[in-house]
Amino acid sequence: MFRTEQMEINMGPQHPSTHGVLRIKLRLDGERVVDSWPVIGYLHRGIEKLAESREYIKITPYTDRTDYVNAMSGNLAYLGAVEKLCGIQVPEKAHYIRVIMVELNRIASHLLWLGTHALDLGAMSIFLYGFREREMILDLFEAYCGARLTYNAFRISGVPADLPPGWAEECRGFLRLFRERHREYEQILTKNRIWLRRTKGVGVMDAEQCLALSVTGPVLRAAGVARDLRKDESYAIYDRLDFEVPLAQAGDTYARYEVRMAEMLQSARMVEQCLDQMPAEGDLMSMKGRKMRPKKDEEVYFAIEGPRGEQGVYLISDGTDRPYRCKLRNSSFANLQALAPMIQGELVADVVAVIGTLDIVLGDSDR
Amino acid sequence: MVDETPPQPPPPPKEKPPDPMLAPVPSRAVDRLRGQMPGRVGDPHYFAGEVTLTVEPAHLLEVCRYLRDDPECRFELLADLTGADFPDREKRFQVAYHLASVAHTARLRLKTAVAEGEEIPSVTPVWPGADWFEREVFDLFGVRFAGHPRLVRILMPDDWVGYPLRKDYPLPGFPEQHIRYRTADVTRRAYVDISWKAAGEKAAAIVQKYKGQLPTPEASPHVPIKTVGSKE
Numbered sequence: 001m002f003r004t005e006q007m008e009i010n011m012g013p014q015h016p017s018t019h020g021v022l023r024i025k026l027r028l029d030g031e032r033v034v035d036s037w038p039v040i041g042y043l044h045r046g047i048e049k050l051a052e053s054r055e056y057i058k059i060t061p062y063t064d065r066t067d068y069v070n071a072m073s074g075n076l077a078y079l080g081a082v083e084k085l086c087g088i089q090v091p092e093k094a095h096y097i098r099v100i101m102v103e104l105n106r107i108a109s110h111l112l113w114l115g116t117h118a119l120d121l122g123a124m125s126i127f128l129y130g131f132r133e134r135e136m137i138l139d140l141f142e143a144y145c146g147a148r149l150t151y152n153a154f155r156i157s158g159v160p161a162d163l164p165p166g167w168a169e170e171c172r173g174f175l176r177l178f179r180e181r182h183r184e185y186e187q188i189l190t191k192n193r194i195w196l197r198r199t200k201g202v203g204v205m206d207a208e209q210c211l212a213l214s215v216t217g218p219v220l221r222a223a224g225v226a227r228d229l230r231k232d233e234s235y236a237i238y239d240r241l242d243f244e245v246p247l248a249q250a251g252d253t254y255a256r257y258e259v260r261m262a263e264m265l266q267s268a269r270m271v272e273q274c275l276d277q278m279p280a281e282g283d284l285m286s287m288k289g290r291k292m293r294p295k296k297d298e299e300v301y302f303a304i305e306g307p308r309g310e311q312g313v314y315l316i317s318d319g320t321d322r323p324y325r326c327k328l329r330n331s332s333f334a335n336l337q338a339l340a341p342m343i344q345g346e347l348v349a350d351v352v353a354v355i356g357t358l359d360i361v362l363g364d365s366d367r
Numbered sequence: 368m369v370d371e372t373p374p375q376p377p378p379p380p381k382e383k384p385p386d387p388m389l390a391p392v393p394s395r396a397v398d399r400l401r402g403q404m405p406g407r408v409g410d411p412h413y414f415a416g417e418v419t420l421t422v423e424p425a426h427l428l429e430v431c432r433y434l435r436d437d438p439e440c441r442f443e444l445l446a447d448l449t450g451a452d453f454p455d456r457e458k459r460f461q462v463a464y465h466l467a468s469v470a471h472t473a474r475l476r477l478k479t480a481v482a483e484g485e486e487i488p489s490v491t492p493v494w495p496g497a498d499w500f501e502r503e504v505f506d507l508f509g510v511r512f513a514g515h516p517r518l519v520r521i522l523m524p525d526d527w528v529g530y531p532l533r534k535d536y537p538l539p540g541f542p543e544q545h546i547r548y549r550t551a552d553v554t555r556r557a558y559v560d561i562s563w564k565a566a567g568e569k570a571a572a573i574v575q576k577y578k579g580q581l582p583t584p585e586a587s588p589h590v591p592i593k594t595v596g597s598k599e
Contacts, residue, residue: 041522048507049531053538084415087388211443211469214496225469232472295388298414301465301476303446314463316451329447329465337499366522 006034013042017120017352020362024339024351031347036340040333043366051326056082056292057156059326063313064150066330067364069112072098072105073306075154078328080235081302081313082156085294093282094158095237100171100274101144101153102304103267107178108137109307109359110264117257117356118189121198126188133181136174143167156292158285168275175268182265189257199254203342203354206251213341214334217309219358222259223251229305240277241270253357260359263307292321301329308332308359332364394418396440396468396475404433408477419476424487427479431493434466434475442466442475445490448500450508452534458482460510464490481510489515507532 012023021042027035047066051059063074076098083090090098115130138148143164145153153159189195205215207223220227228245230238246262248255296319303312309331318324335358342354391413397420400408407430409421422430434442447465458480466475481487489512490497501512502521509530512518520527529536 041520041524044522046531049536049538087415212495214445214494214500216444216446227469233474295414298388299419299463299476300415300417301447301474310446310467312447312465314447314449314465325449325451327447327449329449333499333503334496337496 004029011351013039018355019116019360021366022336022355022360022362026348026351028348031349033343033346033348033351036343036351038336038339040336040362040365043362045367047367048326048328051323053322055321056323059323060154060156061150061152063328064152065363066328066367067306067308067311067332067361068149069361070105070109070307070364071149071151072101072153073304073311074328075152076102076236077302077304077306077311078313079154079156080304081300081315082292084300084302085298085315085317086292088157089286090236091158091283091286092237093162093279094154094284096274096278097159097163097284098154099236099238099241100163100271100278101141101151103270103274104137104140104171106267106307107264108134110260110267111137113260113307113356113359114185117353117359118195120352120356121195123189123192123195126185129181129185129188133178136177140167140171140174143170155285157287158283160284162284171271172275175272178268179265182261186261190261196254198353199257199357200250200252202253202346202350203357204250204252205338205342209341210251210338213337215309215338216334217306217331218256218259218263219335219338220309221246222248222255224249229303229310233303235302235304237274237277238270241273243270243273253353256357294319303329306331308361308364309335328367330364330367332358332360332362333367336360336365388415389413392416392418394473394475395471396434396442396473399437399439400430400433403437404430417474417476419478421478421480424479424481424485427477428488428490428493430477431464431490434477435493439471440468440473441470442468442473444469445494445496445500446474448490448497448504450504450510450532452508452532454534456480458485460508462487462504462510483509486511486513488513489518491515506530509533 007028009026009028010023011026012018013021023039023042025037025039026033047062051062060075060078063078064071067074111130111134115127119127141151142148144167145151205219205223207220207225210220210223210225216227224247226245226247229235231245243266246259246266248258294317296317299314299316301312301314303310310329311331312329314327314329315323316325339354339358343351346354394411397411397418400420407422407426412419434440444467445464446467449463451461451463453459453461459482461478461480464477466477479487487510489501491501492514498516499521501515502518504510505512505518506520506523507530519525523531529541
C-alpha cells in the first residue's frame with residue numbers, strides 16, 4: 001500500500017540560497033510547505049551590548065557591520081540619531097555628500113539583490129551583469145573613503161572629506177552607463193517568460209498584512225502603500241530633490257522586482273540632482289574636537305529609508321559620552337517575519353524565490 | 368565728592384529662554400487619548416520633536432487598540448519595540464513601543480515599565496508583527512510578555528543562561544558559558560583552549576559576584592523550541 005507522510009527538513013544555515021546564515025525548519029507535504037519556523041541569531045555579535053560601553057563616535061564602525069551590503073545607510077541612521085539627540089546641525093554640503101553616498105549604496109544593494117535573486121531562480125547572466133555595475137560603485141566608494149564594504153564614511157556632524165577631484169565626473173559617467181545597463185537588465189528579465197512564471201503570484205502579501213507584520217520598504221510599497229520616509233519624514237536634503245516613489249499593487253515577487261528596479265533609476269536621478277545642486281565650497285563638519293554632552297535621561301528614535309525599509313536607531317542617553325542603550329531597528333529583522341506567512345502552502349522552490357524577494361541580510365537581522 | 372546716585376539694584380536675572388529641544392509638538396494622538404481615555408496615559412514628554420507617553424501595563428492593550436483603530440490616530444504600524452534595563456529603579460525594565468501612522472505620517476512613543484518577575488501584556492493581538500520584537504526583548508532582557516504565542520529565545524542559543532542586555536550582565540559574558548560552548552564539541556578532539564581557560568580565571572571574580580543571581584539551566588524560564596513536527 002502507498003503511504004504518505006510529512007517530512008521535516010532543514011534549509012540552511014549553510015545553504016547558498018538563504019543569503020547568509022538563515023535556517024528555516026520546513027515541514028513538507030511532498031513539494032508543498034505545510035509549516036515553517038525561521039531560526040536566526042547565527043550572526044548575533046551583540047553589537048547593542050558593545051555599543052553601551054563605547055563612546056558615541058566609536059559606534060559608527062559597528063553600524064557598518066550590521067547591514068554590510070549597505071553600510072552607508074547604517075552610518076547615516078546612527079549618526080542621524082546622535083545628531084538629533086545632541087541637537088547638532090549638519091552643514092549643507094555634508095548633507096549632499098551623505099545623500100550621494102547613500103543613494104549610490106542603495107543602487108549597489110539593489111544590484112546585489114537583483115543578481116543573487118535572479119541567480120537563485122536560474123538566471124546566471126544577470127548575476128554577472130549586476131556585479132559588474134556594483135563593482136563600479138564600489139570603486140567610487142573606494143576613491144572617496146578607501147573602503148569597499150564597511151565604509152565608516154561619515155562623522156558626527158558631517159563628513160570627513162570633500163569629494164576627491166574628478167569624482168563627480170566619474171560618478172556622472174557611471175550613472176549614464178548605468179541607465180543603459182538598466183535597460184539591459186529589463187530586456188533580460190521583465191518580459192522573460194521563465195522569470196514571469198517564477199515570480200508572478202509567488203509570495204503574495206497584501207498591504208494590510210504587511211503593516212500588521214511591521215514590514216516596510218519595497219515589500220510594503222509593492223503592496224500599494226506609498227510609505228517612503230524620504231518623502232514622509234524628509235530628512236537631510238531630500239525635500240530639495242525631485243523624485244518619485246515607485247509603487248506596485250500586486251504584492252507578489254514580480255511586483256517587488258518592479259518596485260526595486262524603478263527605485264534604482266530614481267536613486268540615479270537623485271545622485272545627479274545632488275551633484276548639480278551641491279555647493280562647491282562649504283563646511284564639511286560643524287563640530288570639531290568637542291566632547292559629546294547629550295541631555296541626561298532623554299531618548300530619541302531616528303529612522304531613514306534604507307534599501308530594505310525603515311532603518312531606525314533608538315538611543316537612550318544618561319548624560320555621559322556613551323549611550324545608555326543603543327537599539328538598532330534594522331529592517332531585515334522585521335521583514336523576515338513575513339517569510340513564514342509568505343511560504344505557507346507554496347512549493348519548496350518558491351521558498352528560494354521568497355527569501356530572495358525579501359532581500360534580507362542576516363548581519364542586519366542578527367546584529 | 369560723594370557719589371549721590373543710589374546703588375543700582377542688580378538687574379533682574381535674565382529668564383532662560385526655553386530649550387528648543389524640549390518644545391512641545393502638536394500631536395493629535397495625545398489630544399485624542401487625553402480626551403477619550405482620561406487617566407490611562409501620563410503627561411506627554413517632548414524631546415527633539417518626539418512625543419513620549421507613559422502607560423501602565425494594565426492599560427497597555429486598551430490604549431494600543433485605541434491608537435490603532437481611532438481614525439484620528441491610526442497607528443497601524445508598530446515600527447519598533449524594545450527594552451532597556453534600569454537596575455536602580457523600582458520598576459527595572461522599561462519597554463518602549465515606537466508607533467507609526469502611515470495614514471497621518473505621525474509617530475508616537477509609548478513607554479511602560481515593569482519590575483523583575485512581572486509580566487507585560489503582549490501586543491501581538493494588536494500588531495502581529497510584535498511577535499519577534501517581544502521575543503527579542505525576552506531573549507535579551509528576560510521580560511515576560513503575557514499572551515505571546517510562543518515566547519522563546521530568538522538571537523541567543525536556545526539553552527543560553529542569563530539575559531545579555533541586562534546591566535548586571537558582564538560584557539565578556541559568564542566564563543562558565545564560554546567553557547560550555549567552547550568545549551561542547553572540541554573536547555572530543557582532545558583540544559584544550561588555553562586562552563579561554565585563562566580568560567575564565569580572570570573573569571572568575573565577576574562570576575562570584577553574580578553567582579547567586581545566575582539562574583541554573585533547569586530553573587531558567589526558557590522554553591525549549593519544539594522542533595517542527597516533533598512527535599508529541
